[in-house]
Amino acid sequence: MLERWASLILFLDDGRIDLDTNPVERQFKPIILPRKGVLFIGSDEGGDTWALMSSLVETCKLNRVDPYRYFAWMIDNLALRKSNYIDFAGYLPWHASRDCKTDLPPVA
DSSP states (O other), X not given: OGGXXXXXXXXXXXXXXXXXXXXXXXXXXXXXXXXXXXXXXXXXXXXXXXXXXXXXXXXXXXXTBOHHHHHHHHHHHHHTOOSSOOOGXXXXXXXXXXXXXXXXXXXX
């Protein structure tokens, strides 16, 4: 527990953090079910890309972000960058433009 002390304190201090992981686990069900079908995706890099994209799509759903608008926003912004330094944390779904948000409740 000592290794996870900072996380425990964050959980206790922040009332927004949910103790229940079922919503997150349900989000991964669509990813887990077809895993045998994508077992032979072509390469390790292809599998890594599929996992990354699937995770981003499900994170969008949890954060009430339309995945299509999110990816369009992200690609457009990355294409306009002038420097080689990219703060990838700023491109996570919860930082997406207001135009990417949906009025739908989060997927439960």
